[in-house]
Amino acid sequence: MALSGVEIFKLLPKTNCKKCGAPTCLAFAMKLAQRQASIDSCPDVSEEAKQKLGEASAPPIRPITLGAGDKAVKMGEETVLFRHDKKFVNPCAFAVEVKDTLSEDEIAKLCQQVIESEIDRVGQKLRVDAIMISNVSGDAGKLEAAAKVVAAKAAVVPVIISTTNPQAAEAAVKLFSDKKPIIYGANASNVEAMAAVAKANKATLGIAANGLDELSDLTEKVKGLGVEDMVIDSGARRAKDIIAHNTLIRRAAIKKGVKSVGYPVINFMQHGDSLVEGLLASVGIAKYASIIVVSSIEKWKNLALFTLRQNIYTDPQVPMQVEQKIYNIGEPTPESPLFITTNFSLTYFIVSGEIENSKVASRLAVMDCEGLSVLTAWAAGKFTASKIAQFIQDSGVEKDVANKELILPGYVAILSGAVEEKLPGWKITVGPREANAIPTFLKTR
Numbered sequence: 089m090a091l092s093g094v095e096i097f098k099l100l101p102k103t104n105c106k107k108c109g110a111p112t113c114l115a116f117a118m119k120l121a122q123r124q125a126s127i128d129s130c131p132d133v134s135e136e137a138k139q140k141l142g143e144a145s146a147p148p149i150r151p152i153t154l155g156a157g158d159k160a161v162k163m164g165e166e167t168v169l170f171r172h173d174k175k176f177v178n179p180c181a182f183a184v185e186v187k188d189t190l191s192e193d194e195i196a197k198l199c200q201q202v203i204e205s206e207i208d209r210v211g212q213k214l215r216v217d218a219i220m221i222s223n224v225s226g227d228a229g230k231l232e233a234a235a236k237v238v239a240a241k242a243a244v245v246p247v248i249i250s251t252t253n254p255q256a257a258e259a260a261v262k263l264f265s266d267k268k269p270i271i272y273g274a275n276a277s278n279v280e281a282m283a284a285v286a287k288a289n290k291a292t293l294g295i296a297a298n299g300l301d302e303l304s305d306l307t308e309k310v311k312g313l314g315v316e317d318m319v320i321d322s323g324a325r326r327a328k329d330i331i332a333h334n335t336l337i338r339r340a341a342i343k344k345g346v347k348s349v350g351y352p353v354i355n356f357m358q359h360g361d362s363l364v365e366g367l368l369a370s371v372g373i374a375k376y377a378s379i380i381v382v383s384s385i386e387k388w389k390n391l392a393l394f395t396l397r398q399n400i401y402t403d404p405q406v407p408m409q410v411e412q413k414i415y416n417i418g419e420p421t422p423e424s425p426l427f428i429t430t431n432f433s434l435t436y437f438i439v440s441g442e443i444e445n446s447k448v449a450s451r452l453a454v455m456d457c458e459g460l461s462v463l464t465a466w467a468a469g470k471f472t473a474s475k476i477a478q479f480i481q482d483s484g485v486e487k488d489v490a491n492k493e494l495i496l497p498g499y500v501a502i503l504s505g506a507v508e509e510k511l512p513g514w515k516i517t518v519g520p521r522e523a524n525a526i527p528t529f530l531k532t533r
């Protein structure tokens with residue numbers, strides 16, 4: 089269980105020496121209780137207190153890494169139930185199932201789809217993160233053969249091996265020995281053998297339980313067998329059970345300090361109907377899944393799920409914004425158009441993307457409006473004629489442009505006269521309201 093500020097205070101030296109940066113030991117204790125400081129900042133704390141505090145301050149959901157290198161996925165470490173309390177830490181990973189009954193060509197094709205699934209959205213790289221090789225054939229040789237294709241065709245992609253057969257798991261996991269794979273499929277009848285395979289191969293063990301009570305018993309047992317890294321599946325497959333079980337698990341781990349369910353949750357969303365699969369996956373994203381397994385990769389589904397995941401795992405207390413400056417798009421000349429917009433990330437990436445699509449080299453003046461979009465910034469008095477004029481003058485862009493024309497977003501056409509007054513010698517043009525009209529706007533000029 090987490091310790092209160094006062095309980096932590098009792099373990100500190102109480103000298104108020106300020107070496108930790110806090111004015112008093114009590115203030116430091118309060119910061120520790122809110123997970124805003126690390127005990128390492130106090131040089132005088134005793135080893136015994138350090139150990140007690142270390143145990144108490146460990147995240148209620150155990151941190152787990154799947155895979156290695158650039159594409160490794162971190163999961164767990166969550167500390168809250170609601171993201172308005174504090175941001176969610178590690179976005180859930182998407183894994184696509186590769187059945188060992190598929191042909192070598194079909195497996196290679198799926199591997200390629202996973203590699204090509206990466207997109208850039210609002211400056212972040214989003215992708216299908218992992219491959220789950222599943223032993224649906226029940227044949228250990230087929231699982232190993234499928235694993236060999238995945239190891240060859242998608243060497244950098246993190247892997248989950250799904251089987252209830254410890255011998256099959258052993259043969260397949262060896263192909264990914266230095267890549268922190270997950271072996272999923274430890275249940276009441278094979279748990280000792282599966283734990284032994286996971287332990288010998290330094291793999292994370294996926295617990296396949298039948299209900300929450302069994303889940304808790306299995307994780308205790310696995311821990312007793314010397315395996316600390318686990319991901320957990322309560323057996324929930326329908327949307328209402330996924331919501332109920334995932335919520336009970338998260339609440340028990342965070343609010344009650346129940347260690348036996350303090351692990352990342354893996355949910356299986358495979359469904360013959362892609363739309364239903366997408367809906368199930370969205371339930372998992374919204375409600376605490378750390379890994380979501382889907383059956384196929386489709387661009388429309390990826391885009392919907394990536395966007396939802398990105399929104400849920402964005403810190404709602406910190407606006408997404410880009411730096412205020414003049415951005416060159418392509419290689420602008422003095423005759424190139426000059427646009428202006430606000431520094432809300434989504435606005436910047438959409439506007440700059442559409443200017444790029446137009447293939448007309450341009451300048452984009454991005455003004456700091458505290459991460460607000462154009463209309464919101466205008467309504468909040470942050471994107472006004474005076475502020476725009478001041479920004480353009482201070483930016484020094486005037487020396488780079490021949491015709492001194494500034495293109496305003498169409499939504500603030502109302503500002504054009506006032507900006508012209510504040511920027512003597514400049515021509516103010518009203519651009520399109522929607523960014524997707526920018527290429528046509530540029531072509532018809």
Ligand code: SF4
Nearest residue numbers: 104105106108113130
């Ligand atoms: Fe107290 Fe340690 Fe901070 Fe000094 S460094 S004020 S002893 S918590």
